[in-house]
Amino acid sequence: MSDLLWQKSGVKVDADIQGFLAGDDVILDREFMLYDIEASRAHAQGLQRIGVLTEDEFAAIDAELQALANDFAAGDFVLDERYEDMHSAIEARLIERLGETGKKIHTGRSRNDQVLVATRLWLRDRLRQLHALCIESATVALERARAEKAVPLAGYTHLQRAMVSSTAMWWSAWAESFIDDAQRAVDTYRLIDANPLGTAAGYGVNLGLDRDHVTDALHFGRLQLSPIGAQLSRGKFELAALEALGSAMLDLRRLAWDLSLFTSGEFAFVALPAQYTTGSSLMPNKRNPDVIELMRASYASVAAAKTEIEQLLSLPSGYHRDLQFSKGALVHGFGRGLKALALLPALLRELRWNESAMEKALEPSMYATDLAIALAREGLPFRDAYREAANPARWAQGDPQASLNARVSPGGHGDLRLETLQARLDALRG
CATH class of the missing domain: 1.10.275.10 (Fumarase/aspartase (N-terminal domain))
Incomplete structure (x- = not known):
């Protein structure tokens, strides 16, 4: 050395x-x-x-x-x-x-503000990547929501068949979720976009440093003014960035769970392209959805990174060497998280529905809520309508498309308002 x-x-x-x-x-x-x-x-x-x-x-x-x-x-x-x-x-x-x-070269600076500024610059790029991946995933989901308006899909609560839903509603849910995640990336970027360079070891220096010029040269949105505050932000702004990443990763985890279920033999709603599956080392008949399982698992790395950094921050003001350990957690969390999210848009484009299996999952009980609402619209108090509709003798196989078209509450299948989501998405593209 x-x-x-x-x-x-x-x-x-x-x-x-x-x-x-x-x-x-x-x-x-x-x-x-x-x-x-x-x-x-x-x-x-x-x-x-x-x-x-x-x-x-x-x-x-x-x-x-x-x-x-x-x-x-x-x-x-x-x-x-x-x-x-x-x-x-x-x-x-x-x-x-x-x-x-x-x-x-080291006049007027410390390794303390050097690592602060390098980390903020690095995170700005990672948040741009996060934003772009969320936008891309939301775009694919919104496109497929428009294309698949007429495909019924069983809706579940508690993993039990609940009501008739549709692929369009499923896609619009992920579109809105990833739009929210893109918004969070933008908001977090604004928080992190502050220049700590020139705060030195946390107490300033006896030089009239041109910090405003350096801020402009590095394209920061503002100056991080307080030298002590700059040191206090160490760990906190990394956590904010990981929270933004974690928001998208939580959505990815739940989406991956849906696909894990939907691709199983018991559901058989979805077929994955072969490249997203692997084989068993023993069982010749198996094709395993390993990609979506590892997507589902990837949130653990982000959660671990947040926990590790959070546990480092039980410190008084000023710099402490404990904070060195935040770097590995940050790199690992963003590395695994962004890699998982990068695979998502293509997966969403290429997955295919098995409409015959989806149709078989639509059973009479799933129209009971429609019946209760219809009785309430005729004037029966809803609690009485609920009890009447709970009687299996009243259940009959309904028309899934009619059920969906009648779902006219804003955001329901009959009034998806995809144009509202498109407007939000367009506003975030800049």
């Missing part, structure tokens, strides 16, 4: 202790490296604007940082055990290439 940024003369570094302190940082920091370089370029420009760097020094640093970004992206520079973390790697590279000029 190269010399440590904080190492003092006469202090011996114990390799085992340092290995524990560094942990997985050089591996995890590969996720954040380009963002740390981007922030370093903005910081250098800010230093030049207040006279800490000359124009030539800034130009040299900026060029080397761009070269480092290119080398890292191409795999020509590897963040490995030679370095304590990405921050030390960037500084070591600048000193190696630029000598004394490279040593000036």
